[in-house]
């Protein structure tokens with residue numbers, strides 16, 4: 001395994017190494033409800049986790065339940081979710097999403113039908129809605145319904161580019177397709193690949209200044225090669241094998 005290894009091998013090696021570096025996730029771990037996952041992900045666009053949670057809580061405090069959110073004046077909903085980046089855009093989107101869910105279920109607000117649908121059908125239904133792209137649809141289908149899809153957020157995308165799992169200019173949508181083809185259609189593999197790279201991007205492979213000294217991917221990462229040259233045996237030996245809790249808690 002080295003810098004010239006094929007992209008698919010790098011992807012698999014990234015998965016194996018980060019599986020050792022970070023805690024393993026299992027399917028039993030509690031997740032947010034599908035409705036919460038869907039609406040929160042819409043609210044989270046370019047918004048911090050704390051502000052997203054505040055918007056979500058204020059919305060339900062103000063209007064009681066999903067029927068109340070749908071019936072609310074759109075301007076009042078926008079005010080309730082004002083801690084998000086674009087409340088005036090998100091408010092009508094949320095109401096349209098709720099309207100479509102209500103139509104699909106015959107008047108209720110849940111996504112249980114997605115459990116029975118094939119992956120492609122669920123993906124299409126979700127991504128046809130305003131403000132819901134591949135990432136949001138994949139998050140809901142993977143975390144809530146254990147479907148074999150891969151959410152590619154900004155962290156997964158950046159690391160895949162830097163390491164060389166995908167081309168340096170490949171878009172996030174392209175990364176969805178390429179990485180999914182490279183990985184087995186195994187829900188646990190996809191869940192851990194997503195979450196481990198997400199944590200890695202939040203804590204080590206940062207957008208502005210990646211902390212490569214701590215990174216166990218340096219032996220085959222293109223970015224490392226370009227900036228520091230091939231990793232020396234000393235640098236590899238000094239690389240931690242696991243996340244050190246003294247560096248701080250992992251994100252949600």
Ligand code: SF4
Nearest residue numbers: 205210212215221223
């Ligand atoms: S070696 Fe550096 S650039 Fe490459 S994945 Fe690790 S932290 Fe990111």
